[in-house]
Each structure stands twice: as structure tokens, then as C-alpha cells.
Amino acid sequence: MSRPVAVYVPCDAAALSVGADEVARAIAAEAEARHLPVVVVRNGSRGLLWLEPLVEVTTEHGRVAYGPVTPEAVPELFDAGFLEGKAHPLGHGFTEEIPFLKHQQRLTFARCGITDPVSVEDYRAHGGFAGLERALSMRPDEIVAEITRSGLRGRGGAGFPTGVKWKTVLDADAPEKFVCCNADEGDSGTFADRMLIEGDPFLLVEGMTIAALAVGARQGYVYLRSEYPHAAATLNEAIRRAYEQDWLGENIHGSGHDFHLEVRLGAGSYVCGEETAMLESLEGKRGIVRAKPPVPALEGLFGRPTAINNVLTLTSVPVVLARGAAFYRDFGVGRSHGTQPFQLAGNIQRGGLVELAFGVSLHDLIYRFGGGTASGRPLRAVQVGGPLGAYLPADQLDMPADYEAMAESGAMLGHGGIVVFDDTVRMDRMARFAMAFCAEESCGKCTPCRIGSTRGRELLDKIVARQDVAGNLALLEDLCTVMADGSLCAMGGLTPLPVRSAIRHFPEDFA
Ligand SMILES: Cc1cc2nc3c(=O)[nH]c(=O)nc-3n(C[C@H](O)[C@H](O)[C@H](O)COP(=O)(O)O)c2cc1C
Ligand code: SF4
Incomplete structure (x- = not known):
């Protein structure tokens, strides 16, 4: 009997959320029904999230990728000869040659998706x-x-x-x-x-x-x-x-x-x-x-x-x-050494994990790797660094993603999360969300954050309802100064960042 073919189906939560378990079961059942020697290995994700569940088949020349695979597609994949890495509309060729992966510099994630995670x-x-x-x-x-x-x-x-x-x-x-x-x-x-x-x-x-x-x-x-x-x-x-x-x-x-x-x-x-x-x-x-x-x-x-x-x-x-x-140390720019696993999310065509040396531009990340917006509409704003990060407009995406360059532009890299919004986003709503989020999550220990975030949300409610916009914006700016200068930790201290950046870069949404 020939050696079993190793077929990799991720057990990563992102893959599970779109049916990876069902796909793994369907592959095992189909192989058994056809008396084909197959071993299904549950690996981590390669980070090409738009292709999950991404199934990989081991061939003589490397792993061949298929995705997104559904349980229904499994019989036709077998018919097409996917166990030998043959062509199919869901096929992407050798995994390592997929441009999204090929052009990365994976150090931390070098093994992720390749090995059995618990072996x-x-x-x-x-x-x-x-x-x-x-x-x-x-x-x-x-x-x-x-x-x-x-x-x-x-x-x-x-x-x-x-x-x-x-x-x-x-x-x-x-x-x-x-x-x-x-x-x-x-x-x-x-x-x-x-x-x-x-x-x-x-x-x-x-x-x-x-x-x-x-x-x-x-x-x-x-x-x-x-x-x-x-x-x-x-x-x-x-x-x-x-x-x-x-x-x-x-x-x-x-x-x-x-x-x-x-x-x-x-x-x-x-x-x-x-x-x-x-x-x-x-x-x-x-x-x-x-x-x-x-x-x-x-x-x-x-x-x-x-x-x-x-x-x-x-x-x-x-x-x-x-x-x-x-x-x-050789990877990166300036004082930002090594690689950063960037995470592309929000309204983006190819969401996923991109590990690259510091210094790559946000534009490259979003367009070359991410393929632009998922909706196909023009990109309007990007939030980098989580809910306390700044909103950046489309014309500032040439900025290199490293700690110093981001800080100089009044933004921050944070944990490397990049959330993309198209032109349907309303930035007054996003500013309100920042204050509402802080009010929800504040630990309550210090006044600028505990009280300030609630007052900030109320002010933004009025601004969204277009009540005395100029007066309330002036008050909001004062409040942001108090929160930034007087909060005990970065929760209250950084909440003004998304609020102020939204007002600065998208004034038309606060007019
Ligand atoms: C509100 C708030 C939330 C944070 N959340 C996280 C988090 O989820 N994970 C994390 O590693 N650091 C988080 N940090 C940063 C940590 O306080 C800390 O700086 C970090 O864990 C230190 O690890 P590092 O030096 O390896 O970055 C948060 C900071 C603040 C102010
Ligand atoms: S700024 Fe930090 S310490 Fe102060 S209330 Fe907010 S979360 Fe708590």
C-alpha cells in the first residue's frame, strides 16, 4: 500500500468559524469511502484568512493549497485529483508561492500552519x-x-x-x-x-x-x-x-x-x-x-x-x-528592529496576518497584501493600533509602519492591528464610539477617564445630533486635554487619540 497523503486542515478558531471541522470530517470520510490512504493533520492557520478553510495537500514538490473549501466541494476535489495537487477552481498552487505569503518575512510565524501545533x-x-x-x-x-x-x-x-x-x-x-x-x-x-x-x-x-x-x-x-x-x-x-x-x-x-x-x-x-x-x-x-x-x-x-x-x-x-x-537586529528600520506581525482586518479584501520587517508602508500592507477594500468602494479611513489608535486618512498611507514614524504622525502602531473603513464610514460616529468604548471599559480608578469618557460620549451624542457643534467641539477638545494629561493609565490617556484624529482628518463629518 502506498504511503498516506498528508492533508492539512487548520484547527485555528478563524478556520473553525467557517467550517474547518466539517471539512476535515468530509475529507476523512471521502478518503475512506474511496479506500485512499489519507492522514488528516490539524494544523494552525497560515494567516490567509479569506481562504479559510485553507486545505493543503502534501506533494513531492511542496504543499498545494485549496480554499475556501466547503464539505460539499470535497468529493469534486477528490475527483479532480487534489491528493496529487492537481488543478481545481479552488486551487491556488503551491502554498509558499501565494504572493500574500511569499512576500512575507516570517520569523515569529515561521512554523505557524506548517506543523501539528501540539506535537x-x-x-x-x-x-x-x-x-x-x-x-x-x-x-x-x-x-x-x-x-x-x-x-x-x-x-x-x-x-x-x-x-x-x-x-x-x-x-x-x-x-x-x-x-x-x-x-x-x-x-x-x-x-x-x-x-x-x-x-x-x-x-x-x-x-x-x-x-x-x-x-x-x-x-x-x-x-x-x-x-x-x-x-x-x-x-x-x-x-x-x-x-x-x-x-x-x-x-x-x-x-x-x-x-x-x-x-x-x-x-x-x-x-x-x-x-x-x-x-x-x-x-x-x-x-x-x-x-x-x-x-x-x-x-x-x-x-x-x-x-x-x-x-x-x-x-x-x-x-x-x-x-x-x-x-x-538586521530586520527593520531606525530603532524598530525585527519583524512585526501586522493584522489586516475590517473592510479589506484579503484579511489576515502579514509578518514583515518594520518600515513597510501602510499602503503596501493594505493594497499589495490586502487588495484594498472588500466592498470595492474607496478607502476612507484606517485605524492602526486598536481602539485607542488614531484614524488615518487615505492620503497618509505612505507612512512607514514603525514605532517612531507612527508616533511622529500622531499615531501609534500598538499591537499591529490595521482596521480598514470605506467611504461609507461616518467619523463622528467613530469618535463617539471611542468615548463610549472608554466609558464601558474604564476601570473607574481615576476621574478624567471614569467621568470624562461618559461626558465625552454625551458631547459626541450632541455633535452627531448637530446641536451647537462649534461649542460642543470646543468643550470636547478641552475634555480631551484633561483626559490625555490627567489619566492614570493609557486607557483614558489615549482615548483622545482616535477622537482628535477623527476631527482633524475628517472635519467635514463634524461640520
Ligand atoms: C487599556 C490597555 C490595554 C492593554 N491591553 C494589552 C493586551 O491586550 N495585550 C498586551 O500585551 N498588552 C496590552 N497593553 C499593554 C500592557 O500594559 C503592557 O505594556 C504590555 O503587556 C507589556 O508587554 P510588552 O513589553 O511585551 O509589550 C494594554 C495597555 C492598556 C493601557
Ligand atoms: S485611565 Fe486607566 S486607571 Fe484611570 S479610570 Fe481609566 S482605566 Fe482606570
């Missing part, structure tokens, strides 16, 4: 744990120095240098330290953390273990949003297997180092992604922001020095260790 063997076979193996032979200060040299900055939003943060934790004198991964991923239009955890969870396990070695922690937590049940299941399974195979626990692979890792679920609050509110939540309390100082790197979880990093920061770490700081 340690598959992870190892594709270079997994090479970074950790190197780190196990290094001193903590050497690991921190390597991360500092790489120029890696936090991908959670603020772009803070990871090496500086880790050095603070390492240098702190305490009997106990922690590593926490922020996987709350609340920004609108973002899904990279989820996709990574569902597609390559061992990379996060590896990154957190390296972080623990670097700062001297023996215990880590992943704070994961409860809205990600598939990610939770995959990560818990990966952690279980990592313990089983000695990549977690006591005396990891005879190194003398211990690291324990657990997943904690949030309860659906945007502000719990703010690092100090996250710590409160992890401690079992209400997610209310703590005043800083002290910074969590000195007094974090249960009052102990804690390294808090985003999923994408921690999953960049194994790449840095395995391939060297210089290799990683």
Missing part, C-alpha cells in the same frame, strides 16, 4: 527549542545582553525595550520572581496572539522559559482572554506535553533549571490587558489599574519582581536566541 516532535523537527537549548548554556546576564543587542521591543503596544525590562527584573533582589505573558489581546482587529498560540504554542512555552532563565523566575503565568477557548485548550495541551517531555518542570533536561507554567483565564475586560490591572486579575482581584511606580519589574505579581511581556514579544525571543541578536 513536540514536529516542533523539534522544525528547529523548535534551539533557542532554549542555547539559553540553557548561558548565564542570565548573557541572555539579557543578547536580547538587548537584538533591539527587541515590546509588541503589546508601548514598544518598550525588552532587554531593559528584563535587566530590571534580573537585578532586583528578591526571593521569588515571576514571568507573565499578556495574552489578553483586546485590540479591535487583532488576532496574532491567538493565531500564534493556536498554531505554534511551544514557541510561547520556549520564549517564556528563556525569559524565566534570563530574569531568575521559576514560575510563569499566561493571562489569556476567556474569549479564546481554542487557544486555551491548545496551550494547555502543549504545556502538558512539554512537562511530559521534560521541557517544563524541575531540572529541565538535566540543566538544573526549573520552570513551571500555568494558564489563567481573564473574564472579558479590555482594561485587564493593561499590565497592572492584569496583575490584579491574576491575583484574583478586580482588574483595577495600579499606580506606577513601583513598576511591575520591581513589584509585580504578589509584590514580586515580574517580567510582563506580550505573546509576540516572548515568541520573538527564541528566534533571537537561535539565530543570534545580529540576525534579528
Whole structure:
């Protein structure tokens, strides 16, 4: 009997939401009915979300892609000879040759969609744990120095240098330290953390273990949003297997180092992604922001020095260790080193994940990769960096996507979410939404945000209803200044960004 053909059907939540389970079952049933040797492997997503469920067939020359596949299309795919990678209207040729994927620079997502997410063997076979193996032979200060040299900055939003943060934790004198991964991923239009955890969870396990070695922690937590049940299941399974195979626990692979890792679920609050509110939540309390100082790197979880990093920061770490700081640092522009997994969402033809070196223009991302609006109507606005990010007009899309260039233009890259709107968007409504969102999600600790967001929403209600527009806009501008200058954290502090940018770039919607 010939060797079974491996057919990959993603188990990523985005693929499941459009019927990937049904497609996987249909393929297995059809193969059985035709007595064809097929093994269905459930992989992560390749990030070409408009093609999900994207089914890939292994051929002699590489994987061939078909999508979006429905259960109904499965018999005709077999008839057309898709097991040999033959042509079909749903076929896209070799996966790696699809322009959306071919022109990316995947470092963090290099393995995502290629391996079986919960197979340690598959992870190892594709270079997994090479970074950790190197780190196990290094001193903590050497690991921190390597991360500092790489120029890696936090991908959670603020772009803070990871090496500086880790050095603070390492240098702190305490009997106990922690590593926490922020996987709350609340920004609108973002899904990279989820996709990574569902597609390559061992990379996060590896990154957190390296972080623990670097700062001297023996215990880590992943704070994961409860809205990600598939990610939770995959990560818990990966952690279980990592313990089983000695990549977690006591005396990891005879190194003398211990690291324990657990997943904690949030309860659906945007502000719990703010690092100090996250710590409160992890401690079992209400997610209310703590005043800083002290910074969590000195007094974090249960009052102990804690390294808090985003999923994408921690999953960049194994790449840095395995391939060297210089290799990683070479990607990017200015002080933005490495690659950024951009997430294309909203009204866009080809939504999905695009990992590229910093410095690519928003225009390239939206048109070359994303294909412009899904509606085919003219693009009018783009919001970059989540619900607290600025709205940019169509004529500012030449801006390079890096931390400094975005900040200079009064915008921010945040977690790399790019949400596209066509010309049917009403920007006065979007400004109102920003204030309403803040009023809904505010933790309530400080007055400018708690009261200001509600007053802001009321003012925008009046502006939308065209009541004393000039007077209410002046009041709103005053309020934005108070919120930006007086809020305790970036929730209230950044809400004026989408409001002001909407007014500045789209004055006709506030006339
Ligand atoms: C309101 C608010 C929500 C946030 N949500 C997240 C989040 O969901 N995920 C995240 O990693 N960082 C989030 N952050 C940023 C974190 O406070 C923190 O800067 C980050 O987790 C640090 O990790 P990094 O240095 O790796 O970026 C949020 C910040 C604010 C103010
Ligand atoms: S700005 Fe808002 S979310 Fe942040 S501490 Fe103040 S009330 Fe809480």
C-alpha cells in the first residue's frame, strides 16, 4: 500500500468559524469511502484568512493549497485529483508561492500552519527549542545582553525595550520572581496572539522559559482572554506535553533549571490587558489599574519582581536566541528592529496576518497584501493600533509602519492591528464610539477617564445630533486635554487619540 497523503486542515478558531471541522470530517470520510490512504493533520492557520478553510495537500514538490473549501466541494476535489495537487477552481498552487505569503518575512510565524501545533516532535523537527537549548548554556546576564543587542521591543503596544525590562527584573533582589505573558489581546482587529498560540504554542512555552532563565523566575503565568477557548485548550495541551517531555518542570533536561507554567483565564475586560490591572486579575482581584511606580519589574505579581511581556514579544525571543541578536537586529528600520506581525482586518479584501520587517508602508500592507477594500468602494479611513489608535486618512498611507514614524504622525502602531473603513464610514460616529468604548471599559480608578469618557460620549451624542457643534467641539477638545494629561493609565490617556484624529482628518463629518 502506498504511503498516506498528508492533508492539512487548520484547527485555528478563524478556520473553525467557517467550517474547518466539517471539512476535515468530509475529507476523512471521502478518503475512506474511496479506500485512499489519507492522514488528516490539524494544523494552525497560515494567516490567509479569506481562504479559510485553507486545505493543503502534501506533494513531492511542496504543499498545494485549496480554499475556501466547503464539505460539499470535497468529493469534486477528490475527483479532480487534489491528493496529487492537481488543478481545481479552488486551487491556488503551491502554498509558499501565494504572493500574500511569499512576500512575507516570517520569523515569529515561521512554523505557524506548517506543523501539528501540539506535537513536540514536529516542533523539534522544525528547529523548535534551539533557542532554549542555547539559553540553557548561558548565564542570565548573557541572555539579557543578547536580547538587548537584538533591539527587541515590546509588541503589546508601548514598544518598550525588552532587554531593559528584563535587566530590571534580573537585578532586583528578591526571593521569588515571576514571568507573565499578556495574552489578553483586546485590540479591535487583532488576532496574532491567538493565531500564534493556536498554531505554534511551544514557541510561547520556549520564549517564556528563556525569559524565566534570563530574569531568575521559576514560575510563569499566561493571562489569556476567556474569549479564546481554542487557544486555551491548545496551550494547555502543549504545556502538558512539554512537562511530559521534560521541557517544563524541575531540572529541565538535566540543566538544573526549573520552570513551571500555568494558564489563567481573564473574564472579558479590555482594561485587564493593561499590565497592572492584569496583575490584579491574576491575583484574583478586580482588574483595577495600579499606580506606577513601583513598576511591575520591581513589584509585580504578589509584590514580586515580574517580567510582563506580550505573546509576540516572548515568541520573538527564541528566534533571537537561535539565530543570534545580529540576525534579528538586521530586520527593520531606525530603532524598530525585527519583524512585526501586522493584522489586516475590517473592510479589506484579503484579511489576515502579514509578518514583515518594520518600515513597510501602510499602503503596501493594505493594497499589495490586502487588495484594498472588500466592498470595492474607496478607502476612507484606517485605524492602526486598536481602539485607542488614531484614524488615518487615505492620503497618509505612505507612512512607514514603525514605532517612531507612527508616533511622529500622531499615531501609534500598538499591537499591529490595521482596521480598514470605506467611504461609507461616518467619523463622528467613530469618535463617539471611542468615548463610549472608554466609558464601558474604564476601570473607574481615576476621574478624567471614569467621568470624562461618559461626558465625552454625551458631547459626541450632541455633535452627531448637530446641536451647537462649534461649542460642543470646543468643550470636547478641552475634555480631551484633561483626559490625555490627567489619566492614570493609557486607557483614558489615549482615548483622545482616535477622537482628535477623527476631527482633524475628517472635519467635514463634524461640520
Ligand atoms: C487599556 C490597555 C490595554 C492593554 N491591553 C494589552 C493586551 O491586550 N495585550 C498586551 O500585551 N498588552 C496590552 N497593553 C499593554 C500592557 O500594559 C503592557 O505594556 C504590555 O503587556 C507589556 O508587554 P510588552 O513589553 O511585551 O509589550 C494594554 C495597555 C492598556 C493601557
Ligand atoms: S485611565 Fe481609566 S482605566 Fe486607566 S486607571 Fe484611570 S479610570 Fe482606570
